[in-house]
Amino acid sequence: MSYNFILSSILILFIFCYMILLNYAWQNRETPITISYGLGVLSAFFYTFGYAFQLLSTTVDQMMF
Known part of the structure; x- marks a missing residue:
């Protein structure tokens, strides 16, 4: 496995964490800072x-897309 694949996998795990945090914020949306x-x-x-x-x-062509 390449170094870029490992870093990308870690970032995708963070994406799932962001989805959990976003769900929690949506459930408590009545508070002002949420x-x-x-x-x-x-x-x-x-x-x-x-x-x-x-x-x-x-x-580079793939990165620009």
Whole structure:
């Protein structure tokens, strides 16, 4: 297994953690800070998802997609 695959796998595990945190924030959405926290977790989710697949790419053309 390559180094990039291991790093990407770790990031995908963090994506699942972000999904759990986002679910918890959605269940407690009546508190005032939860909406801001949920949006922050959602943006971190998308960033981590994109970066994990960028690490799996082997060429610059694949990374730019």
